[in-house]
Amino acid sequence: MQEISTSANYIPLLLQIVVAAAFVIFTLVVTHKLTPRINSDRKDENFECGIEAEGNARFPVSVRYFMTAILFVLFDVEVIFFYPYAVNFYELKMEGLLALIMFVGFFLVGFLYIRLKGALEWEK
Amino acid sequence: MSLQMISVILGSLTIASGLMVVLSKHPIRSVIYLVITFFFISAMYILMNAQFLAIVNMIVYAGAIMVLFLFVLMLLNLNKEMEPETTRMSLFTAVIAGGTLFLVMITALRDTFQYGKGYVQVPVQDAGLVEQLGKLLFSKYLVPFEISSILFIAAMVGAVLLAKREKQIID
Amino acid sequence: MDTAMLIEKSALVLLLFLISLGVAAYQTYFERKLAAWIQDRVGPDRAGPFGILQPIADGTKMFLKEDFIPAKADKWLFIIGPGISMFTALITSSVIPWGTNLNLFGRDISLQVADFNIGILFVFGVVSIGVYGIMIGGWASNNKYSLYGAIRASSQMISYELAMGISAITIVMLTGSLSLNDIVQSQHGMNWNIFYQPLAFFIFFITSLAELNRAPFDLPECESELIGGYHTEYSSMKLGLYLFSEYTSMFVSSAIMAVLFFGGYNFPGMDAFSGNTLAILSIAAFALKIFLFIFVIMWIRWTIPRFRFDQLMHLGWKVLIPVAIVNMLITGLVVAWNQGWM
Numbered sequence: 001m002q003e004i005s006t007s008a009n010y011i012p013l014l015l016q017i018v019v020a021a022a023f024v025i026f027t028l029v030v031t032h033k034l035t036p037r038i039n040s041d042r043k044d045e046n047f048e049c050g051i052e053a054e055g056n057a058r059f060p061v062s063v064r065y066f067m068t069a070i071l072f073v074l075f076d077v078e079v080i081f082f083y084p085y086a087v088n089f090y091e092l093k094m095e096g097l098l099a100l101i102m103f104v105g106f107f108l109v110g111f112l113y114i115r116l117k118g119a120l121e122w123e124k
Numbered sequence: 125m126s127l128q129m130i131s132v133i134l135g136s137l138t139i140a141s142g143l144m145v146v147l148s149k150h151p152i153r154s155v156i157y158l159v160i161t162f163f164f165i166s167a168m169y170i171l172m173n174a175q176f177l178a179i180v181n182m183i184v185y186a187g188a189i190m191v192l193f194l195f196v197l198m199l200l201n202l203n204k205e206m207e208p209e210t211t212r213m214s215l216f217t218a219v220i221a222g223g224t225l226f227l228v229m230i231t232a233l234r235d236t237f238q239y240g241k242g243y244v245q246v247p248v249q250d251a252g253l254v255e256q257l258g259k260l261l262f263s264k265y266l267v268p269f270e271i272s273s274i275l276f277i278a279a280m281v282g283a284v285l286l287a288k289r290e291k292q293i294i295d
Numbered sequence: 296m297d298t299a300m301l302i303e304k305s306a307l308v309l310l311l312f313l314i315s316l317g318v319a320a321y322q323t324y325f326e327r328k329l330a331a332w333i334q335d336r337v338g339p340d341r342a343g344p345f346g347i348l349q350p351i352a353d354g355t356k357m358f359l360k361e362d363f364i365p366a367k368a369d370k371w372l373f374i375i376g377p378g379i380s381m382f383t384a385l386i387t388s389s390v391i392p393w394g395t396n397l398n399l400f401g402r403d404i405s406l407q408v409a410d411f412n413i414g415i416l417f418v419f420g421v422v423s424i425g426v427y428g429i430m431i432g433g434w435a436s437n438n439k440y441s442l443y444g445a446i447r448a449s450s451q452m453i454s455y456e457l458a459m460g461i462s463a464i465t466i467v468m469l470t471g472s473l474s475l476n477d478i479v480q481s482q483h484g485m486n487w488n489i490f491y492q493p494l495a496f497f498i499f500f501i502t503s504l505a506e507l508n509r510a511p512f513d514l515p516e517c518e519s520e521l522i523g524g525y526h527t528e529y530s531s532m533k534l535g536l537y538l539f540s541e542y543t544s545m546f547v548s549s550a551i552m553a554v555l556f557f558g559g560y561n562f563p564g565m566d567a568f569s570g571n572t573l574a575i576l577s578i579a580a581f582a583l584k585i586f587l588f589i590f591v592i593m594w595i596r597w598t599i600p601r602f603r604f605d606q607l608m609h610l611g612w613k614v615l616i617p618v619a620i621v622n623m624l625i626t627g628l629v630v631a632w633n634q635g636w637m
Contacts, residue, residue, distance in 0.1 A: 007170045012304040012409040013389050019312050020385035024378045024536070031532035032374075035362040044366035046438040047527060058437070060199050063287055065450050068608070069195040070283040072453040074276050075616075076188045079460040080180055081269070082623070083416060084258030086467035089627070094636040096262050097627050099270070104620060106273035110280045111617070117284045120612045122605035152372060152434065159427065179416040187423025191453060194430055198446065253412050254473060 067119055078107055131171055138164040151197050155190055162186040176254040303404055311388055311408065319542035320350040326593050333597045354535070362531040369435040376432025377529065377536035383425040384540035387547045390414040392476045394560045394578035398571055406578070407476055414475040415467065418551060419460055422506060426452050428540070429508075429515065433525030444524030448515030451607060452506055458615035459502035462495040465626045466555050475551075479559035484566065487558040494622045496556040498615055503548045505611065507541065510596035514604055549588035550581070557584050 085092070085100055092099075114120060141164060144157040162185045169178035261269055324339065324346070331338025339346035364373055389408040397404045411417060426449050433445020466488055467473055470481045482488055489496050505512040516524030523529075526537045553559055560577035568576055602610070631637050 007173050007175075009409055009411050010170050011301075012308065013386070013411075015305055015308045016311075016386050016389040016408055019308055020382050023312070023385065024382050027381075027532055027536060028374060028378055031358055031362050031535075034358055035360060035531050037361060037363075041366075046365050046367060046436070047522070061442070061446055063199070065446050066195050066199050067283065067287045068450045068454060069192040070287075071280070072457065073184075073188045073192050074279050074283070075457050076453075076460075077184055078273070078276055079457055079464075080184060081261075081272075082461070082464050083467065083473065084176070084254050084261050086464045087254050087471060087473060088258040088262065089468040089630070090471055090634075091259070092262050093634075094631060097631055097636070099262055099266055100627065101624065102270055103273050104624060106270070106277060108617075108620070110273075110277040113277065114280050114284060115613065119284050119287065120608065122608050150369075152369070152431070156372075156375070156427070156431070159424070175412050176416075179413045179420050182420035183416065183423055187420060187426070188453070191423075191426055191430070191449060194427075194434075195446075195449075198434060198442075 064122060071114060071119065074110075078103075127171070131168065134164055134168055134171065138168070152194070155193050155197065158193075159186045159190050162190070173253070176257050299402065303402065304408060307404075307406070307408055308389075311393075312385065315385060315388055315543050315546060316539075318546045319539050320354065322542045322545065322589060323353065323538070324350050325589070326596075329590070329593050330597050333594075357532050357535040360531045362533065363528070365437060365528050367437040368528065369437065372431050372435035373528075374533070376428055376435055377526075377533045377540070378428075379431065380425060380428030380540040381536040381543070383421050383428065384543040384547065387418055387421045387544070388550070390417050390475050391547070391550050391554060392479050392559060393581060395574045397574040406574070410474055410476045413473050415463060415473050415478070415555075419456065419463075422459075423453075423456060425544070428537075429525050432529070432537070436525075436528040438528050440521045440523075441525050441527045444515045444521045444527070447604060448508060448525055451508070451512065451514060451611070454608060454611040455502040455505035455512075455615070458498055458611060458619050459506065461616065461619035461623060462498040462502065463555065464623050465492050465495045468623070468626060468630070475554050475559075479554055479561065482558040482561050484561055485558070485563040487556065487561070489556040492556065492622075492626070494618070495626075496552075498619050498622070499555065500552060501610075502615065503552060504592065504595070505607075507545055507548060507592075509541075509545070509592055511599045511602050512607060513596075513601060514607060545589060545592060546585065549585045549592070552588055553581060553584040559584075 081103070082100075085096060088096065138161055141157050141161040145154045145161060148154050148157060162181060166178040166181045166186075169175070169181060327349070328338045328346075330336075339349040342348040342352045364370055390411065392405075392407040392410075394406040397406060429448045429452075430445045433441040433448070436442075466478060469488065469491060470478045472478065472481075478488075504510075508515050514524075515521075516526065521527070526534055529537060560581040562577065562580035565573060565577065628637075
């Protein structure tokens with residue numbers, strides 16, 4: 001690392017964000033203005049294989065998806081914790097590695113727990 | 125453009141999107157506004173050169189916790205006729221809870237104006253970079269760091285128990 | 296940051312943007328030709344010689360087709376869904392170093408839009424935001440098939456993000472930096488990470504396929520069960536943005552795999568060149584690696600059948616995450632042994 005990284009390094013990113021956002025907005029507006037549109041009650045219905053739709057798609061889904069999301073949040077935070085360690089891997093030497101092994105140990109205990117409890121099972 | 129100008133603009137954008145979270149009637153739109161708010165908060169972290177914190181804010185809050193929020197909202201029945209009616213009791217409790225939070229915020233803000241002239245001063249230029257953070261985390265704050273992993277296990281246990289109970293209702 | 300630098304970066308951003316769009320458009324052509332070749336067909340051959348103008352014809356058609364919004368859909372969210380997908384696909388390319396410094400008009404121009412301290416985490420951050428595009432679009436359509444496509448897509452993407460993050464950690468450990476520029480420079484010549492971390496690469500490759508929703512992980516849009524998945528109700532350029540974002544992401548993640556494991560712009564024997572010759576050769580080497588990755592990803596799509604959803608979750612959670620963690624620990628222990636810390 002030659003110099004200290006500062007917030008000025010992010011100005012080019014801002015440029016890229018502006019270009020990307022401009023393109024997206026431009027495309028959405030143009031396609032909205034340019035294309036023909038014919039409306040009728042029948043036509044504006046949702047396409048569900050041509051069968052008349054029963055109710056709408058605002059119904060609760062399986063709790064397993066919800067479970068996946070909760071576990072993802074927990075594991076994501078743990079994974080983020082590995083990064084500050086990985087950057088300092090060569091400086092922290094053995095003490096750092098031992099601390100990491102301990103942390104991973106707890107991580108695996110949690111992982112085994114959710115596995116044995118069947119939180120990762122999808123087939124009944 | 126001076127740094128103060130940028131932080132004022134960013135601050136007003138953050139507050140505006142934060143207000144939209146509260147004011148928008150549609151829960152899913154609120155989530156979108158909240159993601160935008162996190163985006164601006166990350167930009168503020170970058171302005172203070174706390175780069176690692178900025179990206180963690182993006183990954184964990186905007187990328188993970190908000191996805192969980194969306195899942196929860198999709199798990200609920202969001203039909204118009206299913207909306208719970210606001211009773212006078214819930215309105216009353218909401219006002220009290222909100223008022224208390226507002227008081228806490230006012231106190232916190234007063235401290236900021238007293239000590240920091242309104243702006244955060246970063247003592248060392250590279251204090252917020254990931255290298256320094258990692259060194260601190262694995263030396264001075266090693267014990268809290270390891271304890272946090274036990275906290276994660278507790279959270280997993282909680283999640284599994286919660287899902288077990290939910291399942292009985294749904295199946 | 297002075298004005299010359301600002302102009303230089305703006306030019307680079309615009310160029311990169313046009314290249315991303317161009318590559319994404321021609322990837323569709325390439326994919327159709329490749330599929331045709333694998334299935335012993337001719338493929339598109341009407342627009343121009345060998346059908347070379349096909350992507351342009353497709354793009355024009357998408358702009359002119361009816362922009363349909365279902366009556367029951369949430370209009371506002373329905374419109375911004377594809378926008379989010381495309382936006383996130385376009386900004387990831389900013390952290391990739393495309394070649395060695397180019398010397399133009401007496402200035403040393405770095406071919407990387409922004410070199411941050413946290414480059415690789417930025418990529419993961421943007422990928423995690425990309426989930427919203429699909430999730431919001433699918434939910435807003437108010438179609439049961441779209442909803443299932445969206446929920447499958449988001450649980451698949453978040454599950455594979457974990458294994459992806461862990462497998463990239465080994466590279467950060469070996470390099471000691473999160474900046475993609477430092478990671479590329481540490482693989483000078485033929486000193487590529489793939490020789491040290493084949494397992495990490497394998498995991499990263501599989502998770503990339505899952506993040507891209509490409510076959511064999513294309514469950515969110517599997518046409519035999521969910522019509523079109525999350526984009527069933529989309530038409531016109533809104534559908535175009537979804538498809539475009541998929542191809543742009545494919546281009547960018549091929550580039551990221553090349554950067555992390557195959558030395559980015561480095562090529563064997565690069566010390567024999569210098570200056571602008573080296574810059575141009577390095578860009579060519581990088582482009583070749585990206586092209587090969589794109590080819591392999593497409594080849595897999597037309598060869599391997601789709602996973603079932605429980606198999607997908609099983610692979611992501613019970614196989615890839617533990618293997619990635621063990622790989623990380625083994626890397627740490629082996630380095631510790633080599634350095635004499637033990």
